[in-house]
Amino acid sequence: MLEVQRLSVNYGPFRALHDVDLTVQEGEIVVLLGANGAGKSTLFRTLSGLQRPSAGTATWRGVPLTGGRPEFNVARGVALCPEGRLLFPDLSVEKNLRLGAFVHRRDAAGTERELGRVYDLFPDLVGKRHAPAGSLSGGQQQMVAIARSLMARPQLLLLDEPSLGLAPLVVEQVFAAISRVNASGVSVLLAEQNAFAALGIAHRGYVLEGGRVSLQGSQEALLGDDRVRSAYLGV
Amino acid sequence: MTILFQQLSNALALGGVYALVALGLTLVYGVMRVPNFAHGGLYMLGAYFTYAVLNGLGVPYVVALLIAAVAVALLAALLERLVFYPLRNAPHVHAMIAAIGVLFFFEAVVQRIWGADFKQIAEPIPGILNVGGVVITWQRLLVILASVLAMLGLNFFLKRTLTGATIEAMSQSREGARLVGIDVNRVGMLTFAISGALAAVAAALIAPIVSVAPSMGEVMNLKVFAIIILGGMGSVPGAIVGAFLLAFAEVFGGFYINLDFADVIGFAALVLVLAIRPQGLFRRGT
Ligand SMILES: Nc1ncnc2c1ncn2[C@@H]1O[C@H](COP(=O)(O)OP(=O)(O)OP(=O)(O)O)[C@@H](O)[C@H]1O
Ligand SMILES: [Mg+2]
8 A cells, every 4th residue: 555644845945745645555546636736746756756755754565665766666666657758768669668677677587578568558669669769759658658667567656647748549548558557456646637537547536736635535526526527627 | 092091090090099088978978967077087097007007017908908997997986976976966067176176186196106207108019010002000900999899899788788778778867767766876886987997998099109198188188078069968979970070180180281280170170060050969959
């Protein structure tokens, strides 16, 4: 289980997250809704170890994630597919994916197996495997980014706005893939602004506003909530 | 024809040496995003270490070259730990100034130990090779072959090994590299070590042709910075192309126009390229 307790993050004097409490149970997909600047990426960067919190705790299966060492977190089964993708643009798609398995570098057979699985998940990438990742379309780059984080064989996958800027058809493809990954046993925390697709596949959700959790509930409760409907579903 | 070929072999040898020094500098810039102004100092130390090992231990030239390469590699890794690592979160100008300080420190130490006068290293294979009227000194041939070999080795390491890929990955996205689990501190140290080894090899190769002096590091610094700016900061192919462009401009410009003009020509080429492509030859515009 992911357990976030009273987590606060500052950028200098500016507090981007205030006392955030949040959990993800084993096997769940949890969606994190929030407008621009709500603090979604700040939370994700903190959970991945890129950013250190000023207060509070975050643990995965009891192991603290707040040591400020991303290589430690990914080795403990928590992988982030970040906002902006952060791919290695001049390296081939396949090299990006192989680097995704860096923490399993002594298990070559496992990496080959995982490579087969992610190509199976995103067949579009097979034909592009030797192309520089930076030369792909936005949707395909997003697939590479998700696939690269899967190569670490995470138990908890953190996805920061994977649908951002993608065509509706590609969004559908990406969300179908996320569902499949979850069905294979990976817990997922998914940040989204476009709430409709996200709530479609999520079990539960949280709404982040101004760095605070303003609302939480099950998929049905959030889909039925008036505030969510007007702010994030455009209904 | 003979003279042309001689100029050509001069330019190739010089270009090979420039390339080895510039490659290390560009790799370090790629992963650290800070120019290492002490790089010329590492090159200069490579020459002195070779000189000292040759005279002190009496080992063959190739062994001296390898010992110097290992020693400078270790020193460069230490430089990363003691100077660049502690300043990683400070404004970049701090690390730049510290590196310049290190360069002058190296020079002072070398001058104290070996004096300010020129040192000579004997050519391991004296004389010339004459193939049907085409003449080249053995040392120039050795420089060309060894630098090409070193570049091929580096290319193999970067493109075909996972450790090499971590260097490229870190230079393309530092945070992306951290997220896949790469320890960026180790990669930083490793890259420094490689840059030191390459600089030392280059110095050991060229030392029998030029003379060894404490100021050789500063002179080389100017040239390799011009080269990597020309080729695009952080670009590996850019460093190689830039190195040979500068070497050819210097050698042929010096020969056909005026020897005093040689250094100016290189920098004129730099200004010209930057006027047209400010980001350098091999870097995408941002
Ligand atoms: N490096 C930084 N330094 C200072 N302030 C920052 C930094 N990164 C983010 N912020 C601020 O923190 C707040 C939360 O930003 P964050 O990126 O976490 O929001 P977000 O929910 O991910 O937004 P978006 O949907 O636009 O990605 C914003 O007000 C933002 O301006
Ligand atoms: Mg964000």
